[in-house]
Amino acid sequence: MADKGALGEFEHHVLLTAIRLGEDAYTTSILTELEERTGREVSAAAVYVALRRLERAGLVRTRLRRGDELGERRERRYVRVSALGVSMAREARRRFVSLWEGVPSLAVDG
């Protein structure tokens, strides 16, 4: 039976990247980081939609403020992962690790 609270694969990637970037997480920094990590082009719209959805689920919070680089007038929507978001990521990791434990030979190969 499907777990309604579980994260989709891409949302999971976005959440992890936001945790990794910490204070510096916003749509295009997450996009750049994801592209570097996965080696594939990522759609900015996909990141944007995933962030909106994570925000609605209470896993991240966003706030408009001026960035250091853009400085002057422009604002960015910065992302901060909520406590619920961190615990969801932890839970997801636990599930993955538990699954990997069943396949030691592949784990070694990896």
Place this chain on the structure above:
Amino acid sequence: MRANDTSSMAEPSRVLVGLIRLSLPAEDRDALTAELTALWRARANEISPGAANRWLARQAIGFGVRVGLARLIPDARTLESLIGDARLSLRRMRREPTFVLSFVLTLALATGTLAAVYTAANWLLLRPVPGVSDESNLVTMRLGGSGPHMPARVDWDISQPDVATLRERLPQLTELAAYTPVDVDLFGANGTSGASQRVAAELASGNLFRVLRTAMFAGRGFIAADDSIGAPGVVVLSYDLARSLSSDAASMVGGKVRINGRALVVVGVGTPNFHGAQLPGRAQLWLSAGALSVADPGAQPTALSDGGYAVWHRLVGRLTPNATLAQLSTAANTIVDQQRREHGHSYTSGIQVIQVFAGIGIDPGVRAIVRRTLGLLFGAAMLVLCLAVANLTNLAITRTLSAREVTAVRLALGASQARILRGLLVEMLMLGTAGGIAALAFAELWDRWFQRLQLTEVGGSLQGMHADMRVVAFSMAASVGAATLAFLRPALIARSGRIEQVMRRTRSDGGGATFRTVLVGVQVSLSVVLLVAAMLLSRTVANLRSVDLGFAPDHLLTFAAYPQPHGYDVARTRQLAVDVERKLRAMPSVASAGLVSPVPLESSYSTATVARIDDPKGTDRVIGAGYYVTAGFLPTLGVRVLAGDAAWRVDSGTAVLTRGMLAQLMPGVTPASAIGMNVRSLNGSAVLRIAAVVEDVKLGSLTDAAPPTIFRPLGEGATDEPLTTFMRITDSDSHGALVAARAMATVAPDVPSYNMRSVRDAVDLQFAERRIMATVASTLAALGVVLAAIGLYGVLANVVAAEQREIAIRAALGATPVTILTRVLTRGFVPVVIGAAVGLGGAVGVGRLLASQLYGLGALDPSAYGVGIAATFILALAACLPPAYRATRVSIVAMLRAE
């Protein structure tokens, strides 16, 4: 380094950034576009601005699709899964370009035709009137006829005092405004002479703009004071006209324009697109009631206070919240009855009643004709869409069957039926959307042709017609709807795919062959209906074009001029006519010329009443048509002269009668013996000597019998009507307008000429709606029968491919090529014969529906049905022959070798 410098100067495409901004909610627009622009710069520096723009284009598409879909489908996984399905479908479609192209083109042809008819309906009937606010409680009123045989287009004008009475005594209306369409000659800005033009105008009551709740671009609209007796006439210009006269439209306010020879002050400029209360809007300027004598040179200064002088053609009112149209109609006609008993005024005849129509828009007189014409065209376009859907179903079934093994494997591996169906649904949506977009392009081609048309003799012009958002929405909905229908049967086939069935029977059709054969039968029956309708209408048009007019319309051109508003009295008008005639005759490309008044070649005509000289009371009077003409008119027409002076000198006190007039007036008198006899005209009680008798001529209605007609010298009447010049030219008519303009410029530079056209076109306009229906129905019938033939070919080709082994065995067992050919042809013709029989039944029904539109043939005309059936069978044979021939070439040896 240089590249870096260049790219740091460059900016991302504004269009792409704009598209992204459009997709985003307002709170994220600035922040996210700033982020993306920064990223674009980084990419432009690293790679190139071109590559960065391509990346930005992909992002723009992504935002358009994903953000839009995310609003519709909040669930992330469903959305991602749908996007995955779309990607899969795109990959599949890329591998099947022939299928995609055939599907989208067929869909576009049929939906585009339907969208084009819808565009016309939207233009004339459905769209809101541009520039008018809150149309919901507006009503149109007019003085029309009450009898059952009264033509819808016949109506009368109402005097200003009678409008004032209605305004005062109708509690159902909050306000009542009036206007009258009128064509005027307009000279350049600020009263300068310059080029003149004939423009459509409206005489409008002071409250018209207020009742319509029309805003002004500059200046003011009319006010109540503009209606008062003695108020100076003022003008409001449409935005387009103001722009054509000055680059700064607002600067026209306060200036003057010269209309019908009089300089009038411009008080306002309307908003762009506002062209009056009617659809399609024609008015380019509005004249206040004070300018009545400019619009109508015959009007006396007291006309606005004269209850017997009819001024207003249309009334527009706003209903109070609780009033109904029925209450308004009853109340208005109670007032009319009362007024008629008291003083008559506008209501001189017992058959006149106030007719009330909901809303504003197309003239009520032509609304029914336009509705019927467009309704029939819409029906025909729907039939073509049904034919197309049948073909699309065939295409989709063939494709589903070919992909059945893959589907069965997917089902066997655990994919749910819902997942398979959702894939098909996504594919159908994508194809439907592509078809809708292509349909809009195809509809644009149709629209270009439609724009040259006028749906009726007196209105329903499609000039300037264009698609709007309603048309786009309609086209997309029709296309996606048609694609959905086409995918219903394939969805059932895909759902039923079982791996064991597929493994057992590699060439199973899932019941598709029978279904497709039935579809071909339906297609043939629809084609027969369309073909017969097209034949009936085409023959009607041919019959109408071959009606004997009593003169040869080819190489005859006409144009109009209206001298009276420019200060021409009877004597000057007569002289102008003589001068124009002489000037034109002197031109090398003009064989002969003549002038006539009132306007001929319309289905209505001015009546003339004539009696014998020995019948002073006019007991045996003849009521027929009467025209005032110059000497060159009848010779230019080429009317056959039966007796008398062929080169009639048009002396005062003489007349020319037609054979019909002579026969009714003086039965038994031959044309030769009538010459020199006198008759009495009861229009002015003049005694007229018969100078000539000519053959009957149809200068009025084409379909009615030629009326008894009398021709009298121009100048003895009708000088307050426009003059129509006829000229017979020697070669092509390409320089006709130039010739006419040159002649008029020499003789009367202050009187503009207008309405230049060939007599053939003028006559054809009388059956405009039938001509349009015939052309569109013929095109649709051709399209329909070709679609049916393609469907038939597809089915038979599949049958031959599927039964190759059986055919090869038959051939090996001794079946001759003729036997095989006959067998395949018979198989193809079974649905054709059944479909044609059913179609004939439908065609009889449609023929009855068209009966009122037919001329010179009945609804059961055997030749129309014969040609319809013959054309169907010929095309069916052409569609069946290639697969049948292929069947005769099947060889058992080649087959065994291949296996």
